[in-house]
Amino acid sequence: MPCFEKTRLFCIVPVFVMAACSGGEDDSSGGIDNTPLPPPPLPSVQTGVFKDLNVAGLAFVSGGESGITDNRGRFTCETGSDVAFSIGTANLGSTACTTLVTPNQLATDGPNFDLELANLARFLQMLDSDDEPDNGIVISEAVQQIAASWAPIDFLTSDLTTELSSVISDVASVDLRTPQLPSEQDALAHLNATLDCAYAGAYAGSIAGSSSGAAGMVIGWQAPSFGFLPRAFEWQGFDAVNEVGVFGGGGPIEIRGLPIIDHTDPGVAGPISAQFVTADSIAGTWEGGALNLRRIGPADDGSRFRLVGKAENFAFDAQVQAYMSLNLDGEAIAGEAFEVLEGTVFTVVGELVGDNVVLTATSGGQTLLGSGVMTRHPDGSPNEAQGTFDDGTSFSIVACRLN
Secondary structure (H helix, E strand, O other): OOOOOOOOOOOOOOOOOOOOOOOOOOOOOOOOOOOOOOOOOOOOEEEEEEEOOEEEOOEEEEOOEEEEOOOOOEEEEEOOOEEEEEEOOEEEEEEEOOOEEOHHHHOOOOOOHHHHHHHHHHHHHHOOOOOOHHHOEEOOHHHHHHHHHOOOOOOOOOOHHHHOHHHHHHHHHHHOOOOOOOOHHHHHHHHHHHHHHHHOEEEEEEEOOOOOEEEEEEEOOOOOOOOOOOOEEEEEEEEOOOOEEEEEEEEEEEEOOOEEEEEOOOOOOOOEEEEEEEOOEEEEEEOOEEEEEEEOOOOOOOOOEEEEEEEEOOHHHOOOOEEEEEEEEOOEEEEEEEEOOOOEEEEEEEEEEOOEEEEEEEEOOEEEEEEEEEEEOOOOOEEEEEEEEOOOOEEEEEEEEOO
16 A cells, blocks of 8 residues: 655554545545635624533623523523623623633633632532532522522632631522532532533644644543543644645643643644634644644533544554544434544444444445444443444544533
8 A cells, every 4th residue: 555755754544544645635535625624604692501510500691692501501692792600699700702611711810710710610519409510510590599689709718618608508598408518629620520521522624834734633532541641632634735644742731711732842743832712623833834623523412421532543554543522422422533634524423232332434435334342430431432443443432421
């Protein structure tokens, strides 16, 4: 199988499409040309989700849009305006209209960011009507009503227990329960798990500058078999002009407001500096120029779990993988995979029956069948699935709690 190798970079074989290397131009096999696409225009009104996991019962205001977050944490906001969140007189903060809001975007960026973030998370989790924030946070209508009588809350206090003493008493009286104010450590652990899954996924796009072509990224893939950690990234690109692979490497990401991706160690492709522009898009620079990526697969469709990982075929020393982003809703699996070399997006569907995973990946006239086995956490929730497609490509996908 011939391959081009015009620089010091790797000779690359596609993962899903086992054919000779090419520039990823449009063809009948499902490849797409690697010319960067402009982002789609934003609607005048967007629907977003407030998460720590999903938070229902928050009041929101954005321009002419207002209401209460529903049982999936959804709100609406005007593009170009801020959206502010509150519970009665308790103002949580505001941020630019976007499709995902977490306490991180409401805390003021500065020396007291960590304190304010922890207090916001502790407050929201204390308000959960069933004291089980691991299944989402629901603020009861009774609490929403009594919150109108609360004094303003100082989320910069170092003594949140004292600050919330009367609030906790009110919540206990109307919810008929004993509210638990979590510790800072427990509250942030819950929030961080939410963030890890909210931004996890596969992203597809382009590189430009000294090289031009396709690029892909996977974020938050905690695969024991590969040793990848949560809140980390791996990216790769393909130079369509010179028909060579650009191995991008990987590293940790930082989440304060929106996540920051900053890989300063020079690798084969050099350093990368990028940031989430929205919950589903990434823009920045790498050694060769600009980098633009967009999330593939379902972003947040109400499914309970997200499955993130990659597929790769070690035949011919393949270096480019297909990055996968799938959602698991009951037994049904659906999402997409992006193979960088051909710039090809595959539609992936399947099911989880017991511990058996069955997948079908299609693009154009090509269909690949995959099967694997899911391991589980002690509580029975899905952990990691490993398996193979019928062309010999292996895959590993890891589950995280999305809702």
